[in-house]
Amino acid sequence: MGWQDYIEEVQMLYVAYYQRPADPAGLRYWAEAIDLWGFETVLSGFINSPEAQALYGGMSIEEVITAIYLSAFNREPEPEGLEYWVNAYNNGWVTLGTIVWEIVKPGSPQGNDAITFQHKLESAMNFTNALDPDGDYLPPYQATYAGSADAAAGRLFLQGVTYDPT
Secondary structure, three states: OOHHHHHHHHHHHHHHHHOOOOOHHHHHHHHHHHHHHOHHHHHHHHHOOHHHHHHHOOOOHHHHHHHHHHHHHOOOOOHHHHHHHHHHHHOOOOOHHHHHHHHHOOOOOOHHHHHHHHHHHHHHHHHHHHHOOOOOOOOOOOOOOOHHHHHHHHHHHHHOOOOOOO
């Protein structure tokens, strides 16, 4: 397999954890990293990145899991689901990266959650591909999408995406 085979998985992580569409360079970087070092290794790097620390530093595990659900599905987790993930994390059975992936991986979300996340993923891919229409995820790009202000705009863009096709 090549790095191109991991584009969708990386975009899923961006949407669920960074709460925004991937920037082209970041999408390629993490996809290449998966191809070189494997998914589990990259999950740790992704979850512990400076952007993740800026978003989640100082939050409890409950707050982080709630933020993931809000980002992916526009809703808070059910109390039982939240308790399950917090317990699994606190007992060392899963990592935060594992939790993020298990929540959004294909086949996990159901009903409106699956529809919402698919719409967010499609919107995020359209966003990233509009910046890099040739799909190599290398400069030059159609527009700049870098820094905290652009990341915040990307988060705002995805917040409006729901299960409703309109």
